[in-house]
Amino acid sequence: MTIRKLFEPNSVAVVGASRDPEKLGHIVVKNLKEADFEGKIYPVNPETDEILDLKCYPSLKEAPKKTQLAVIVLPAQKVPSILKQCDENNVKNAIIVSGGFSEYDEEGEELEEEVLEIAKEMNIRILGPNCQGINNTSNGLCATWPLITKEGPLSIVTQSGTIAAALSNWAEEENIGVAKTAILGNKADIDEADLIDYLADDEETGVIGIYLDGVEKGRKFLEAARKAAEEKPVVVLKGGRSERGSKAVKSHTQSYAGKYEIFRSACRQEGLILVESVTEFYNVCKGIAALPQPEDSNTVIVTSSGGSGILAIDAAENLDVDLIDLSDRAVEKLDEVLPRECILSNPLDLTGSATAGMFDDSIKILARYKDINNLVVIVGDPIPGIADVIKERFDRLTIIPVMLGMGKEGLKEKLIDAGIPVFSDPALAMKVADAL
Amino acid sequence: MTIRKLFEPNSVAVVGASRDPEKLGHIVVKNLKEADFEGKIYPVNPETDEILDLKCYPSLKEAPKKTQLAVIVLPAQKVPSILKQCDENNVKNAIIVSGGFSEYDEEGEELEEEVLEIAKEMNIRILGPNCQGINNTSNGLCATWPLITKEGPLSIVTQSGTIAAALSNWAEEENIGVAKTAILGNKADIDEADLIDYLADDEETGVIGIYLDGVEKGRKFLEAARKAAEEKPVVVLKGGRSERGSKAVKSHTQSYAGKYEIFRSACRQEGLILVESVTEFYNVCKGIAALPQPEDSNTVIVTSSGGSGILAIDAAENLDVDLIDLSDRAVEKLDEVLPRECILSNPLDLTGSATAGMFDDSIKILARYKDINNLVVIVGDPIPGIADVIKERFDRLTIIPVMLGMGKEGLKEKLIDAGIPVFSDPALAMKVADAL
Numbered sequence: 001m002t003i004r005k006l007f008e009p010n011s012v013a014v015v016g017a018s019r020d021p022e023k024l025g026h027i028v029v030k031n032l033k034e035a036d037f038e039g040k041i042y043p044v045n046p047e048t049d050e051i052l053d054l055k056c057y058p059s060l061k062e063a064p065k066k067t068q069l070a071v072i073v074l075p076a077q078k079v080p081s082i083l084k085q086c087d088e089n090n091v092k093n094a095i096i097v098s099g100g101f102s103e104y105d106e107e108g109e110e111l112e113e114e115v116l117e118i119a120k121e122m123n124i125r126i127l128g129p130n131c132q133g134i135n136n137t138s139n140g141l142c143a144t145w146p147l148i149t150k151e152g153p154l155s156i157v158t159q160s161g162t163i164a165a166a167l168s169n170w171a172e173e174e175n176i177g178v179a180k181t182a183i184l185g186n187k188a189d190i191d192e193a194d195l196i197d198y199l200a201d202d203e204e205t206g207v208i209g210i211y212l213d214g215v216e217k218g219r220k221f222l223e224a225a226r227k228a229a230e231e232k233p234v235v236v237l238k239g240g241r242s243e244r245g246s247k248a249v250k251s252h253t254q255s256y257a258g259k260y261e262i263f264r265s266a267c268r269q270e271g272l273i274l275v276e277s278v279t280e281f282y283n284v285c286k287g288i289a290a291l292p293q294p295e296d297s298n299t300v301i302v303t304s305s306g307g308s309g310i311l312a313i314d315a316a317e318n319l320d321v322d323l324i325d326l327s328d329r330a331v332e333k334l335d336e337v338l339p340r341e342c343i344l345s346n347p348l349d350l351t352g353s354a355t356a357g358m359f360d361d362s363i364k365i366l367a368r369y370k371d372i373n374n375l376v377v378i379v380g381d382p383i384p385g386i387a388d389v390i391k392e393r394f395d396r397l398t399i400i401p402v403m404l405g406m407g408k409e410g411l412k413e414k415l416i417d418a419g420i421p422v423f424s425d426p427a428l429a430m431k432v433a434d435a436l
Numbered sequence: 437m438t439i440r441k442l443f444e445p446n447s448v449a450v451v452g453a454s455r456d457p458e459k460l461g462h463i464v465v466k467n468l469k470e471a472d473f474e475g476k477i478y479p480v481n482p483e484t485d486e487i488l489d490l491k492c493y494p495s496l497k498e499a500p501k502k503t504q505l506a507v508i509v510l511p512a513q514k515v516p517s518i519l520k521q522c523d524e525n526n527v528k529n530a531i532i533v534s535g536g537f538s539e540y541d542e543e544g545e546e547l548e549e550e551v552l553e554i555a556k557e558m559n560i561r562i563l564g565p566n567c568q569g570i571n572n573t574s575n576g577l578c579a580t581w582p583l584i585t586k587e588g589p590l591s592i593v594t595q596s597g598t599i600a601a602a603l604s605n606w607a608e609e610e611n612i613g614v615a616k617t618a619i620l621g622n623k624a625d626i627d628e629a630d631l632i633d634y635l636a637d638d639e640e641t642g643v644i645g646i647y648l649d650g651v652e653k654g655r656k657f658l659e660a661a662r663k664a665a666e667e668k669p670v671v672v673l674k675g676g677r678s679e680r681g682s683k684a685v686k687s688h689t690q691s692y693a694g695k696y697e698i699f700r701s702a703c704r705q706e707g708l709i710l711v712e713s714v715t716e717f718y719n720v721c722k723g724i725a726a727l728p729q730p731e732d733s734n735t736v737i738v739t740s741s742g743g744s745g746i747l748a749i750d751a752a753e754n755l756d757v758d759l760i761d762l763s764d765r766a767v768e769k770l771d772e773v774l775p776r777e778c779i780l781s782n783p784l785d786l787t788g789s790a791t792a793g794m795f796d797d798s799i800k801i802l803a804r805y806k807d808i809n810n811l812v813v814i815v816g817d818p819i820p821g822i823a824d825v826i827k828e829r830f831d832r833l834t835i836i837p838v839m840l841g842m843g844k845e846g847l848k849e850k851l852i853d854a855g856i857p858v859f860s861d862p863a864l865a866m867k868v869a870d871a872l
Contacts, residue, residue: 022820099789104777132788146818146843160743161788162816165841166860213746239746242753248746248783277863278747278840279715307596310649310675310684311714317678341540347684352568352597353535380598382582384458404714405601407582424602427713 003125003190003198006093007136007180009068010039012143013091015060015082016073016098017043017051024097025073027145028133029054035135035142035149042067060085069093071133071143076100079129080114087122094119095143096128102186103130116188131185132161135168137178138204144181152177153206154289157195159184163211163237167282175416176286179204191217193224200228207232209285213239213249215258218266226270233288235273235435237281238263273435280431283423287400287432290421294373294398298324299433301347302362304354305380308404308426309347312376315427319434321374330369337361347378356385363393374433378402378426379411387414394420398436402429439561439626439634442529443572443616445504446475448579449527451496451518452509452534453479453487460533461509463581464569465490471571471578471585478503496521505529507569507579512536515565516550523558530555531579532564538622539566552624567621568597571604573614574640580617588613589642590725593631595620599647599673603718611852612722615640627653629660636664643668645721649675649685651694654702662706669724671709671871673717674699709871716867719859723836723868726857730809730834734760735869737783738798740790741816744840744862745783748812751863755870757810766805773797783814792821799829810869814838814862815847823850830856834872838865 012032018025029051032041043051046058057063060070060082070091072082076098086094101112112129119126127134133144137151146165150172158164161183168178180202182195192212199205208228215221228234240249241260267274273288275281299321303309316323323346326334331344338358343349348366350358359377366372377399379386390401391414402423403412412422423429448468454461461481465488468477479487482494493499496506496518506527508518512534522530537548548565555562563570569580573587582601586608594600597619604614616638618631628648635641644664651657664670676685677696703710709724711717735757739745752759759782762770767780774794779785784802786794795813802808813835815822826837827850838859839848848858859865 099777099787146841158743160741160816162741162841163743165817169841169843211743213743237747239743239750241750244753244759245746245750248742248749248781248785277751277861278744279861279864305596305598306684307594307599307647307649307675308714310681311673313684314675314677314681315713317680323680341535345684349684351535380596381601405582405598405605407605425713425715428715 003093003194005068006125006127007134007141007198008139009093009141011042011064011067012037012039012069012071012141013042013044013060013063013067014071014073015044017045017056019048019051026051028071028073028143031142031145031147034147035140037140040064060091061088063089065089067091069095071095071097073097076108076111076129080118083115083118083122083124086124092124094124094126095131095133096126097131097133099130101129112186112188119189126189127182128185129188132164132183135178135181144183148172148178150177152179152289154178154209154285155180155199155202155205156209157182157184157192157199158211159213160211163278166278167209167285170282171286174286174421175419176289176421193217193220196224196228200231205232207235207285207288209235209281211237211239211281215263218258222266222270225272229271233273233435235275235281235284235288236267237275280428283428284432284435286421288435290419291400291436292395292398294436296373297433298322298372299374299376300324300326300366300372301376301378302350302359303347303378303380304350304352304383305378305404306349306351308378308380308402309349312378312426312430313347315430319430321430321433324371327369330365333365334362352381354383356383356389359386360389363389363397367393367397374398374400374436376400376402376429376433378404380404382407382409382411387411390415390420391418400429400432402426439529439630441504442561442563443570443577443634444575445529445577447478447500447503448473448475448505448507448577449478449480449496449499449503450507450509451480453481453492455484455487462487464507464509464579467578467581467583470583471576473576476500496527497524499525501525503527505531507531507533509533512544512547512565516554519551519554519558519560522560528560530560530562531567531569532562533567533569535566537565548622548624555625562625563618564621565624568600568619571614571617580619584608584614586613588615588725589640590614590645590721591616591635591638591641591643592645593618593620593628593635594647595649596647599714602714603645603721606718607722610722610857611855612725612857629653629656632660632664636667641668643671643721643724645671645717647673647675647717651699654694658702658706661708665707669709669871671711671717671721671724672703673711716864719864720868720871722857724871726855727836727872728831728834730872732809733869734758734808735810735812736760736762736802736808737812737814738786738795739783739814739816740786740788740819741814741840742785742787744814744816744838745785748814748862748866749783751866755866757866757869760807763805766801769801770798788817790819792819792825795822796825799825799833803829803833810834810836810872812836812838812865812869814840816840818843818845818847823847826851826856827854836865836868838862
């Protein structure tokens with residue numbers, strides 16, 4: 001059964017809603033409200049009449065019929081009976097935030113099995129249990145925390161609520177924005193493959209970022225990821241790559257990490273992009289989300305900082321980035337407009353005396369050569385006017401801007417405001433060029 | 437001859453000072469003034485009487501006698517004659533910011549030789565040419581750009597002005613602060629070894645961060661770095677590690693990158709800390725600058741985010757961090773105070789329901805065990821009160837705080853305001869634990 005209504009319900013009940021601002025049952029209602037959820041919100045709590053100015057229902061049964069999604073934040077023991085109420089109300093999608101299931105103890109494991117059986121019998125799809133919910137910025141369904149409302153092309157599927165929160169916070173701060181987020185939890189029913197299938201077809205999703213520590217159904221995951229990767233870039237961060245890490249995976253989500261070498265080569269074969277840290281994960285997702293996709297990987301570095309250019313080149317060594325030589329014709333053209341101190345090769349070093357005009361001239365000339373696909377533009381000092389140069393050329397070329405050593409001039413902010421991603425490490429920019 | 441007066445002059449002349457706010461000859465005077473330089477500032481320019489309310493001298497000869505440092509920002513051709521004026525004024529230290537020397541062309545190379553000969557004859561020590569100057573925050577000698585005034589333990593020696601600017605900007609923003617910065621340029625006279633010697637003895641310097649792309653006098657460098665490393669941590673980022681990168685080094689600073697494998701093993705043998713990107717460089721320097729040094733490398737991870745804990749462990753795999761097992765006694769004690777869902781191992785996973793009290797209890801208990809030296813404390817959600825817990829325990833233990841998925845609660849800022857470094861990637865935190 002489709003999970004479309006999980007992300008696109010016309011109404012959502014929060015079972016275990018609370019008036020206490022510190023409780024998750026309060027935070028979820030508040031985030032739905034503050035994200036301006038387009039549908040109806042039904043807080044469910046037998047002990048109060050209203051929460052955050054919303055009419056509160058004593059039970060799911062008594063909530064308006066045909067509620068399309070239930071978010072359950074009650075203790076584990078109560079979940080089976082709530083699922084039965086879902087059925088009575090005809091709710092077909094449930095997010096079980098509650099912990100205390102298979103991740104907890106044997107009793108919890110049995111409870112999880114019971115929940116799954118009820119759900120199957122009643123044809124209810126479940127995300128979780130022990131999960132941090134979902135977010136759909138396009139309709140304001142922030143059935144998770146923190147509150148993220150900035151729309152954008154990045155969708156995140158993860159086994160870690162924190163990693164989802166980190167990425168979406170950064171993406172909001174840097175004006176990239178988020179399409180959908182889903183935090184898997186124990187994966188009793190819905191797993192990464194189901195979500196990837198949905199996101200592959202989702203028009204708002206431009207790039208899918210996945211954090212997994214364990215993959216039980218490897219073949220199903222790879223099949224879904226392969227199909228998705230045909231539609232849009234899929235970036236994967238895997239936890240439990242080391243022997244000791246894989247042991248910790250078992251404790252974290254009761255899943256089996258497997259051998260990373262096998263996982264890695266399988267992912268590469270299916271065209272997925274692999275990253276190895278949270279920093280890489282965010283930067284690569286951000287780059288793909290916000291940069292125009294180049295036709296090929298031929299890359300030229302244009303820099304005002306010789307040292308940063310060298311570090312970019314060093315980083316390219318183990319990547320599939322082609323640092324092409326400039327053609328004689330291009331060198332000739334550059335030589336006509338640039339001062340003598342510039343080093344006309346790749347990296348094209350405009351030196352510390354670079355001006356916005358020199359960057360502009362260089363980018364204009366390099367843009368004429370069809371065999372150049374990516375420009376990594378490293379701005380080493382605050383250069384007045386540089387933001388306008390990059391903005392002006394951005395839509396017509398894949399420019400990956402790196403800004404280092406900026407002060408309080410607001411040049412970086414100017415680009416971010418225009419929806420242009422800015423990087424602060426030449427090595428990360430090369431990783432982005434590689435991923436594109 | 438000592439280079440102490442380069443950093444600690446009682447007076448500085450800026451030869452080529454300018455009234456034009458875009459010129460370096462203006463910016464240097466302005467930065468010296470705004471950094472509140474403790475000594476006298478003498479702008480030198482024959483065409484004006486005052487610059488930024490400072491009396492301007494027509495030539496260095498006419499400036500007050502016994503000026504202790506000259507910063508030269510005039511075209512290359514004029515530098516030899518200025519050096520002769522230095523001698524007449526008895527100036528024994530000069531920073532030659534001007535470019536157009538050996539990095540430029542053969543003529544420039546000859547000019548550089550001439551400058552060096554004059555300097556040797558007249559016993560003048562030179563930083564540069566083609567360099568971005570120096571900064572000493574303790575006396576306000578910001579004879580460079582950008583303007584950085586926040587004092588702290590980090591000193592930077594670099595062949596790249598941009599990398600110095602990036603690190604010192606970040607260190608100022610994050611309340612770490614800078615002691616000294618020196619940007620080498622062409623190294624005609626003063627080289628990295630001279631500066632490292634000076635910084636090894638400098639009381640304000642707690643950690644030395646070095647970026648080099650070429651090392652001509654390898655033995656001299658290693659000898660200086662070894663001695664310095666006996667006094668304080670020395671962190672090294674080397675550009676030109678790859679074959680192609682080493683070619684770019686030649687163009688950048690006319691220096692020879694050498695084989696990285698040889699450089700790396702020599703550095704390791706001398707106790708230097710090696711990093712491989714700007715992000716690692718800054719994070720490791722920041723960690724060492726602001727964290728108390730542990731006695732050993734036994735590390736325990738305390739986390740509210742299972743996934744982040746796993747990523748931290750994965751990152752430790754290729755490092756010398758000892759992720760020790762918790763003793764039975766410690767597990768017993770933790771079991772007494774922590775809720776049942778917590779996973780009592782290393783990482784100690786307090787789960788998503790972690791509170792500041794749970795972190796506090798855990799840190800208190802772990803602090804009792806002498807065989808635990810480092811705590812990597814990963815806060816995966818905004819947890820009210822967590823900043824106070826870390827602040828309270830910080831001075832008595834080496835706590836490396838990682839904060840991910842923070843919103844606008846200001847928890848991170850609270851720590852930064854207290855001079856506590858905060859990291860945003862579990863893998864980088866492990867790199868810091870390793871470096872400590």
